[in-house]
Amino acid sequence: MSRRNRGGLPLTDRLAALREAVEVAEGRLDVPDVARARTLLAKAGAREALGDATVVALAGATGSGKSTLFNALSGAEVSTPGVRRPTTGVAHASVWGEAGADRLLDWLEVPRRHRIADADPALDGLVLLDLPDHDSVRLEHRLEVDRLVELVDVLVWVLDPQKYADAAVHERYLAPMAGHAGVLVVVLNQIDRLDEQAAAACLADLRRLLDGEGLADTPIVATSARTGVGLTELRAELTRRVGVRRAATERLTADVRAVAAALAAHCTDGTTGPAAGRAPRPS
Numbered sequence: 316m317s318r319r320n321r322g323g324l325p326l327t328d329r330l331a332a333l334r335e336a337v338e339v340a341e342g343r344l345d346v347p348d349v350a351r352a353r354t355l356l357a358k359a360g361a362r363e364a365l366g367d368a369t370v371v372a373l374a375g376a377t378g379s380g381k382s383t384l385f386n387a388l389s390g391a392e393v394s395t396p397g398v399r400r401p402t403t404g405v406a407h408a409s410v411w412g413e414a415g416a417d418r419l420l421d422w423l424e425v426p427r428r429h430r431i432a433d434a435d436p437a438l439d440g441l442v443l444l445d446l447p448d449h450d451s452v453r454l455e456h457r458l459e460v461d462r463l464v465e466l467v468d469v470l471v472w473v474l475d476p477q478k479y480a481d482a483a484v485h486e487r488y489l490a491p492m493a494g495h496a497g498v499l500v501v502v503l504n505q506i507d508r509l510d511e512q513a514a515a516a517c518l519a520d521l522r523r524l525l526d527g528e529g530l531a532d533t534p535i536v537a538t539s540a541r542t543g544v545g546l547t548e549l550r551a552e553l554t555r556r557v558g559v560r561r562a563a564t565e566r567l568t569a570d571v572r573a574v575a576a577a578l579a580a581h582c583t584d585g586t587t588g589p590a591a592g593r594a595p596r597p598s
Contacts, residue, residue, distance in 0.1 A: 348577040366415040372444040375473030380504040383540035385445035412439035468562035493529030495569040507539035
């Protein structure tokens with residue numbers, strides 16, 4: 316895995332600074348952010364040891380067409396689409412190429428795996444997941460989504476024209492990823508249900524919502540898993556991310572920035588020394 320990111324400190328240096336901040340915080344800070352930092356350091360160590368494959372997860376609500384889109388990208392009926400809740404609570408994986416995928420999927424705890432036959436070489440190294448529905452009536456399904464959202468390298472959030480502005484999705488999942496705009500892709504699926512004017516208005520409103528949530532750098536791809544519209548564009552977006560072999564590093568870098576900012580909120584500005592009960596500000 317490449318340990319460099321676009322601009323700023325290399326990931327290795329960021330992780331070292333975060334590790335030092337956690338060590339200093341021991342016994343001084345009693346806040347959940349310290350535990351979050353420890354968890355992230357463990358995740359980073361494990362993920363870096365598993366190579367530079369690109370783990371992309373499709374997430375979305377029941378009826379968004381997420382599983383149909385997953386099957387279209389996989390070129391096979393891997394995941395059974397459902398329109399009623401609850402659907403399966405277990406993620407499915409499609410794998411392009413062989414290198415290290417089983418160890419990576421063991422770490423992700425994804426048991427259902429499909430190898431893509433005659434795979435496009437440009438996608439070699441892609442591990443594509445179909446997550447359970449985030450709005451499932453089953454708590455364990457929602458918890459599985461939350462667990463994997465924290466671990467994957469790239470998150471593709473699949474919305475549909477009826478529920479693209481759903482506050483539950485934006486407040487729980489999209490808005491909190493403002494610092495992760497570069498590792499998020501938003502898909503407006505089922506675009507074939509709209510005429511040209513309605514589709515343009517829907518896409519413009521979705522863009523407005525994402526921009527207001529700090530996700531101006533997040534691309535939107537309009538698709539129809541049923542007709543194939545937009546699949547070429549989505550596949551090209553995935554190909555680009557797989558090709559640079561940097562998705563895992565960029566995800567970890569965004570995670571470190573977020574956790575470091577949370578820790579820094581408990582610190583002084585460094586000019587007067589640490590306040591009582593507070594640790595020095597992490598780099």
